[in-house]
Amino acid sequence: MSESSQSGSGRAHARPYEPPTPAPSSPPRAPSADLYESGSSTPEPGQAVTARDTYLEFLQKAHPEMTPQNDFEILLLGSNWLKELKSAEEKRAWLAQQWQEHVDSEEFGSAEAVMESVKAMLDAVLPLAGRKPRPGDEGVLQFSIPDSNYSIRLWPGPVEHAIYCLAFIDNATEKYVNVPADHTLWHLPPPAAPWLPGAGAVELVSAERSMGIQPEDIIEGEEKYFLRDGMTCVLTRPGKEKALFSVPLRQQPRGLYDDAHVMTGVRLD
Numbered sequence: 001m002s003e004s005s006q007s008g009s010g011r012a013h014a015r016p017y018e019p020p021t022p023a024p025s026s027p028p029r030a031p032s033a034d035l036y037e038s039g040s041s042t043p044e045p046g047q048a049v050t051a052r053d054t055y056l057e058f059l060q061k062a063h064p065e066m067t068p069q070n071d072f073e074i075l076l077l078g079s080n081w082l083k084e085l086k087s088a089e090e091k092r093a094w095l096a097q098q099w100q101e102h103v104d105s106e107e108f109g110s111a112e113a114v115m116e117s118v119k120a121m122l123d124a125v126l127p128l129a130g131r132k133p134r135p136g137d138e139g140v141l142q143f144s145i146p147d148s149n150y151s152i153r154l155w156p157g158p159v160e161h162a163i164y165c166l167a168f169i170d171n172a173t174e175k176y177v178n179v180p181a182d183h184t185l186w187h188l189p190p191p192a193a194p195w196l197p198g199a200g201a202v203e204l205v206s207a208e209r210s211m212g213i214q215p216e217d218i219i220e221g222e223e224k225y226f227l228r229d230g231m232t233c234v235l236t237r238p239g240k241e242k243a244l245f246s247v248p249l250r251q252q253p254r255g256l257y258d259d260a261h262v263m264t265g266v267r268l269d
Contacts, residue, residue, distance in 0.1 A: 052122035054078070054131060062219060066091060071118045072099060132167070132176065142169065143245050145235065150180055152235070154227075154247065162229040164247045167221075176221035179206055185225060188232045188244075204233070 052071070055078025059068065065088050068074045073095055076082070085091050099114075108114045132155075133140045139156040150168050153176075157163035166185075170177045185204040189196060206225050208218045215223075227233065230249035234242050 050122065051124045055122065057131070061222075063091065071115060071122050072102075074122060075118050139248075141248070143243075144171075145243055146241055148237075148240070150177070150183075152245070154245075156248075156250070157226075159250050160253055162250070162252065164227045164229065164231075166225040166227055167223065178215070178218055178220055178223040182238050184236045186234045186236065187227075188234055191232055201234075 052074060055074050056068075058079075059066065059074065059077040063077050063082065066073075066077055068077055076095060076098055077091075082091055082094065085094055102108055102114045103111050108117065133153075137155065141154040143152040143154070145151055149171050151171055152166060153169050154164055154166050157165055168177050168179060168183070169175070187202045187204055188194075189200065204225055204227075206218075206223045208223050209215065227247050229247055231247040232244070233247065234244045236242055
């Protein structure tokens with residue numbers, strides 16, 4: 001997912017970057033190889049995580065009363081498909097229905113085929129874009145918002161994708177919260193060269209809202225933004241001072257112009 005450009009003086013909603021962890025398909029399919037083969041999205045040292053880890057972490061927050069019995073239930077409970085179901089009994093009935101439909105489907109046709117596909121998906125190693133940092137993780141930054149009860153926390157995703165993640169923190173509880181009301185993030189042109197083509201403020205939206213999830217349906221503390229290395233951003237609030245910050249710029253393992261000769265100018269004066 002890429003940012004949208006802005007023309008003229010009107011505001012343009014940017015589309016932030018797709019989280020590398022995909023929502024499960026229905027019926028579930030094994031992920032493409034480039035999700036977990038070396039060289040495409042290998043997590044940074046000490047940050048390896050499987051899709052199973054991510055789904056388990058989500059389902060423990062979304063469905064704390066449920067204990068998954070197998071990988072199939074981890075996959076489904078780790079999605080947001082059950083938001084209309086409230087009781088454990090309703091969820092168990094839905095899981096049983098989904099299981100039978102998948103087993104009977106033309107694509108699978110057996111319990112073994114379903115479980116093999118689900119296992120391949122959950123075993124995939126994924127980059128840590130979007131997953132909340134844990135104590136001791138490197139590169140986590142926190143910005144105190146002036147005259148506010150909130151802070152911004154910024155943490156790195158895979159360096160080869162040049163992705164950082166951002167979420168809001170309640171200062172009193174130190175817990176993650178969804179985007180506070182009237183708080184808007186903007187991507188600004190480079191401060192050192194605001195005259196470059198394409199310059200102009202672009203309003204950013206969270207990953208969840210960009211995928212069509214309504215604010216009231218986002219689980220509290222799960223809303224986040226996907227930013228790119230080197231971006232300059234500003235937070236605006238009605239009647240408050242603007243708060244500017246920059247996303248760190250990391251050295252990429254491979255340059256965009258590595259195959260080009262770099263010329264050096266010679267002064268003629």
